[in-house]
Amino acid sequence: MQEENARRVISVIVVNEASVLSRITDLFSGRGYNITSLTVAPIPESKYSRLTIVTSGSIRVIEQITKQLHKLIPVLKVYEHADLVEKEMALVKFPASENITDIATLCAAYNGKIVNVGENVIITMVADEPKRVDNFLKIIMKYNPKEIVRSGAVALER
Amino acid sequence: MQISGAQMVIEALIAEEVETIFGYPGGAIMNVYDEIYKQNSFKHILTRHEQAAVHAAEGYAKASGKVGVAMITSGPGFTNAVTGLADAYMDSIPLVVISGQVPMSLIGTDAFQEIDAVGISRSCTKHNYLVTDASDLGRILKEAFYIAASGRPGPVHVDIPKDVTAQIAEFDYSIEVNLETYKPHTKGNPRQIKKAMEAIAKARRPLFYLGGGVISSNAAYEVRELVQKTGIPAVETFMARGTLAHDDELLISMLGMHGSYAANMAMSETDLVIGLGARFDDRVTGKLSEFAKNAGVIHVDIDPASISKLVNADYPIVGDVKNVVNEMLEHISLVNPSKYSSWRETIHNFGELHPLTYHEDSERIKPQWVIQRVGELLGDSANISTDVGQHQMWSAQFYPFSRPRQWISSGGLGTMGFGFPAAMGVKVASPEKISINFTGDGSILMNCQELMTAVEHKIPVINIILNNNYLGMVRQWQTLFYDKRHSQTDLSAQPDFVKLAEAFGGIGYRVTTKEEFDVALKEAVEKNVVTFIDVVVERLENVMPMVPSGGSLFNMMLLEKKERK
Numbered sequence: 001m002q003e004e005n006a007r008r009v010i011s012v013i014v015v016n017e018a019s020v021l022s023r024i025t026d027l028f029s030g031r032g033y034n035i036t037s038l039t040v041a042p043i044p045e046s047k048y049s050r051l052t053i054v055t056s057g058s059i060r061v062i063e064q065i066t067k068q069l070h071k072l073i074p075v076l077k078v079y080e081h082a083d084l085v086e087k088e089m090a091l092v093k094f095p096a097s098e099n100i101t102d103i104a105t106l107c108a109a110y111n112g113k114i115v116n117v118g119e120n121v122i123i124t125m126v127a128d129e130p131k132r133v134d135n136f137l138k139i140i141m142k143y144n145p146k147e148i149v150r151s152g153a154v155a156l157e158r
Numbered sequence: 159m160q161i162s163g164a165q166m167v168i169e170a171l172i173a174e175e176v177e178t179i180f181g182y183p184g185g186a187i188m189n190v191y192d193e194i195y196k197q198n199s200f201k202h203i204l205t206r207h208e209q210a211a212v213h214a215a216e217g218y219a220k221a222s223g224k225v226g227v228a229m230i231t232s233g234p235g236f237t238n239a240v241t242g243l244a245d246a247y248m249d250s251i252p253l254v255v256i257s258g259q260v261p262m263s264l265i266g267t268d269a270f271q272e273i274d275a276v277g278i279s280r281s282c283t284k285h286n287y288l289v290t291d292a293s294d295l296g297r298i299l300k301e302a303f304y305i306a307a308s309g310r311p312g313p314v315h316v317d318i319p320k321d322v323t324a325q326i327a328e329f330d331y332s333i334e335v336n337l338e339t340y341k342p343h344t345k346g347n348p349r350q351i352k353k354a355m356e357a358i359a360k361a362r363r364p365l366f367y368l369g370g371g372v373i374s375s376n377a378a379y380e381v382r383e384l385v386q387k388t389g390i391p392a393v394e395t396f397m398a399r400g401t402l403a404h405d406d407e408l409l410i411s412m413l414g415m416h417g418s419y420a421a422n423m424a425m426s427e428t429d430l431v432i433g434l435g436a437r438f439d440d441r442v443t444g445k446l447s448e449f450a451k452n453a454g455v456i457h458v459d460i461d462p463a464s465i466s467k468l469v470n471a472d473y474p475i476v477g478d479v480k481n482v483v484n485e486m487l488e489h490i491s492l493v494n495p496s497k498y499s500s501w502r503e504t505i506h507n508f509g510e511l512h513p514l515t516y517h518e519d520s521e522r523i524k525p526q527w528v529i530q531r532v533g534e535l536l537g538d539s540a541n542i543s544t545d546v547g548q549h550q551m552w553s554a555q556f557y558p559f560s561r562p563r564q565w566i567s568s569g570g571l572g573t574m575g576f577g578f579p580a581a582m583g584v585k586v587a588s589p590e591k592i593s594i595n596f597t598g599d600g601s602i603l604m605n606c607q608e609l610m611t612a613v614e615h616k617i618p619v620i621n622i623i624l625n626n627n628y629l630g631m632v633r634q635w636q637t638l639f640y641d642k643r644h645s646q647t648d649l650s651a652q653p654d655f656v657k658l659a660e661a662f663g664g665i666g667y668r669v670t671t672k673e674e675f676d677v678a679l680k681e682a683v684e685k686n687v688v689t690f691i692d693v694v695v696e697r698l699e700n701v702m703p704m705v706p707s708g709g710s711l712f713n714m715m716l717l718e719k720k721e722r723k
Contacts, residue, residue: 023280073337
C-alpha cells in the first residue's frame with residue numbers, strides 16, 4: 001500500500017499551444033492539488049510539449065489528478081511514473097571569498113562543477129536526483145551561498 | 159471561399175443546422191450581429207440579460223438534446239454570462255457560447271470592455287478558445303460543436319476579437335474534426351459488461367441508481383427496458399427525473415438529501431449499486447463512509463474521472479450509457495427477476511412506512527399541492543423547469559414525470575434565476591408542450607426582466623411562484639440548524655407580481671385558494687401569453703424528508719406524523 005501523501009512524479013504530453021500551461025495549473029489549483037515542482041519544454045520536432053509535475057497525495061487523489069488531466073482537451077498522454085530516472089539541476093552562487101577547492105570537490109560529488117568564476121562570485125551547477133540535490137544544498141550552507149535556483153525535476157520511465 | 163470572420167460564424171451556425179440562438183449585442187461582437195441582421199436561416203432571440211441568454215440556451219439544449227448557442231459581447235457581456243457557463247458545466251449541458259473580444263491590438267491594454275474572458279471561462283467550461291486568426295475560425299467552431307456534444311457534454315466558449323471578425327480569410331467547413339488528443343470512449347468493455355451482469359445475477363438486493371447521464375445519452379427507453387426485464391428496483395437522482403415513468407412500479411422515487419425514505423433506505427440496504435450515468439454527488443450520498451456500505455458497485459459513466467472519484471467502483475465501465483445498456487440487454491437471460499421479489503417487497507414496505515407526502519392542515523395552500531395539482535391537470539403535456547430552493551425540491555418530489563427531457567432544473571450549480579429563461583428555451587425547443595416554471599418569490603426576481611423577452615418573442619412561459627415571503631430553503635436551514643435565527647431571509651418586501659407581469663405586457667394572477675389556482679392555470683394555458691401565477695402558500699413549510707448535510711442517508715428527518723384533531 002502507498003502511504004498517504006506520497007510524492008509522485010507525473011509526466012504530461014500536451015499540444016504546444018497558447019494557454020495550455022494555464023489549463024494544467026488551473027486544474028491543480030481549482031481542485032486543491034499540490035504542485036511541488038513543474039517543468040515544461042517542447043518535444044523536439046513535434047507539436048507537443050512535455051511537462052514533468054512533482055506532486056503529492058493519496059492514491060485516490062493521484063488517480064483523480066491523472067484522470068482530470070486526461071480530460072483536458074489538449075492533453076495527449078499522462079504517465080504516472082512508478083519506475084523512473086529522475087534528475088534535477090541546481091545553480092548556486094557563492095562569494096568569491098569562499099574556498100573554491102572545497103566547493104569544486106563538493107560539486108563533483110553531486111555530478112556538478114563550477115560553471116562561472118567572476119571577480120566577486122563563483123557560480124556552480126549540480127544535476128542529480130532531487131533528494132541528492134536537497135542534500136547538496138544542505139551541505140553547502142556553510143559556504144554562505146548568495147543565491148540558489150532549482151530547475152524542478154524531469155523524469156523518464158525506465 | 160474567402161469571407162469575413164463574422165460571416166464564418168453565420169456559415170458555421172447554418173452548417174450546424176442551428177435554428178435559434180439567444181444573445182445580446184455589444185461593441186466587440188457588432189460585426190457578427192451585422193451579419194445576423196442580413197441572414198434568414200436562424201432566429202435570434204434577444205434576451206434582456208446575458209445570463210438569461212445562456213440559461214435559455216441551456217433550456218433549449220436540455221429539452222431538444224441539441225447544442226444550445228448563445229452570443230454575447232466582451233467585458234460585462236461576458237462576465238454576465240459566466241454563471242450560465244458554470245451552470246452548464248456542472249450539469250453537462252452541450253453549449254457553444256460565442257463572445258466578442260476587443261481587437262487583438264488592444265488585448266492586454268485594459269481597453270474599454272476588455273476582460274481576460276478565456277482566463278475566466280477556463281475553469282467553468284469543457285474547453286475554450288481565443289481565436290487569433292480568422293483562418294482558424296472555421297476549424298475552431300467545428301471543434302467547439304463537436305466537443306460540446308460528444309463524450310460527457312459541456313459548454314465550449316469561443317472568444318473572438320473584433321478585428322478577427324472583420325478579417326477576410328479562407329473558410330471551409332467541410333473539414334473533418336481531427337483532435338488527436340480528444341477521443342471519447344463511448345463503447346464499454348464487453349468483458350466488463352458481462353462480469354457486471356453476472357454480478358447482478360448473483361446479487362440478492364441489487365438497485366439501479368440512475369443519473370443525469372441516462373438523459374443526456376438518450377438512454378431512458380433502453381434503461382426502462384433493462385429495469386423492466388430485470389425486475390430490479392430503481393432510484394433516480396434529481397438530474398434523472400423522468401427516466402422512468404412516475405407510475406412505474408419499479409421506480410422508488412428520488413434519493414439523496416431530499417429523497418424519499420424508501421429510496422434512501424433502499425440505497426442503504428442494497429448489496430449491489432448499479433450506477434448508470436450518475437456521479438455520487440454529495441447531495442446524493444450524504445456521509446460517504448456510510449453510503450451503500452455493504453454493497454458492491456457497478457459504475458457506468460462516459461467520464462473516466464467520475465468513476466471511483468468518491469465511491470470505489472468494483473465494476474468500472476467507461477462508456478456511453480446507451481451503448482452499455484444495450485449490451486447489458488444482450489445478457490439479460492442471466493438475470494432472474496423473480497429472485498428479487500422479497501427485496502421488492504422490503505422496499506415496498508419502506509414506502510408504506512414513510513410515504514412521500516405532506517399534511518393538508520393549514521388554511522393556506524400547501525406548496526406541494528400546487529405541484530401535484532399541475533401534474534394532475536397538465537401531466538405529460540407540460541415541460542417542467544424550476545428555479546432553485548424549496549419549490550425545486552418539491553417539484554422533483556411531487557411532479558408526475560412521464561418522459562425524459564420533461565424536467566429541466568439547475569442541479570449541480572443550483573442557480574437561482576435559472577428557471578424562467580431556461581423555460582423560455584424549453585418552449586422554443588418544444589413549442590407543442592406547455593412550458594411551466596415552478597419558482598419562488600426569491601428566485602423569480604433574479605431574472606424577471608425576461609418578461610420582456612417572453613412578451614416580445616411570444617414565448618408563453620407560465621411561471622408559478624410558490625410565494626411564502628421567504629427565501630425558503632435558507633429559512634428552512636436557519637429554522638433547523640441555526641436556532642430559528644432567520645437572518646436576511648424574510649422576503650416580506652416584494653413587488654406586486656401581477657402588476658409586474660402586466661407592466662411588461664404579460665398576465666398575472668394572485669391566488670389564495672385552490673379554486674382560484676385552477677382558474678388561473680386554465681386561463682394561463684388558454685391565453686398563451688407569458689404569465690405569473692403568484693400563489694400564496696404556507697409560509698413555514700419544510701421540505702421533508704431531509705438528510706442533514708454530511709449525515710448518513712438512513713438518518714433522515716421525517717415528516718412529523720399528523721396529530722389527530
